[in-house]
Amino acid sequence: MVTARDVAERAGTSTAVVSYVFNNGPRPVAPSTRQRVLDAAAELQYRPNALARALSAGRTFSIGIVVPHIRNPYFAALAEQLEAGTRARNHLLLIGDSGGDAAQEQSHLTSFIERQVDGIVLVSVRSQPELVGLDTAGIPVVALHRMPDGSPASSLSIDSVAAAETATSHLVEHGYRSIGVLTGPIGSPGTEEHLIGVAEATRGRGVHVDHRTSEISRYHATEVTSSWLAEEDRPRALYCATDEQAFGVLFAAWRAGLSVPDDLAVLGGDGTAECAVTIPPMSAIQRPVPQLASRAIELLLDAAQGQGAVTITLPHELVRRESCGC
Secondary structure, eight states: OOOHHHHHHHHTSOHHHHHHHHTTOSSOOOHHHHHHHHHHHHHHTOOOOHHHHHHHHTOOOEEEEEESOTTSHHHHHHHHHHHHHHHHTTOEEEEEEOTTOHHHHHHHHHHHHHTTOSEEEEOOSSSSOOOTTTTTTTOOEEESSOOOTTOSSEEEEEOHHHHHHHHHHHHHHTTOOEEEEEESOTTSTTHHHHHHHHHHHHTTTTOEEEEEEOOSSHHHHHHHHHHHHTSTTOOSEEEESSHHHHHHHHHHHHHTTOOTTTTOEEEESSOOGGGGGSSSOOEEEEOOHHHHHHHHHHHHHHHHTTOOOOEEEEOOEEEOOGGGTO
16 A cells, blocks of 8 residues: 555655645645645555544544435535535535434434534424534534524524515515415424515415425425315415425426416425426525535534534525416
């Protein structure tokens, strides 16, 4: 096995300099010396020992993410952005899919503690996730939704109340006076905030609001919406807390023989790329996924340097397409 000493001898430097080159510090290396080290490493096909590097630095150079369903386009896009960001910082992204199950979520968090990851990005299935052990292990957590006061985790998200108010106000401005709201289960992150936002947007405007819940799944949303649309007083417009649920609504409307938006207006809550290629193209609240990913990584690295938990709100945007009547 080729070692750092072999590279140092070929490059005419010390093993410390080889370490500085491959660990980006802690001391600077002259450009010409750096290139000699890299050339020598390439000639010898040297690969740094990741375990030795981690032991030496006291870090594992890995970040974990726990999401309810990685197949959800929003979480897939988020993971893609996080992977690119962590890779650019010489970290490895580890993905835990909880399947929407609180026990599985906890199992992933415990596993990440055991692996001593440098930080965790969390999208919990609970509005008050259990984080016992993470603070004592010194592992920073960034939740991509609001966290309770006093939580050891940082919170990084859009303002769900304002986003729901924006979406619902837009539907009201189209003239819809019967609006349905489809959210995740009661007790899941964001559900209460969405309902508050809808209430703010419809207060005193003569709008009837009906609220239903489904799992964050297009399949379960299809079942719930199919029954809903069969009712005599079905809503004229539907605001969905997530795109994943909105995709199920579009399918349920098609299966019921309803035209979107002529019979039913639909508006989603994530703004994933798939919204542009549904039939018809779907209006949605757009979450700033690249910014969420980059800020999450920054917060985790800052937290590793001693910064405490913070709460940050990023802006949302309403993207108007045909599904709402625009």
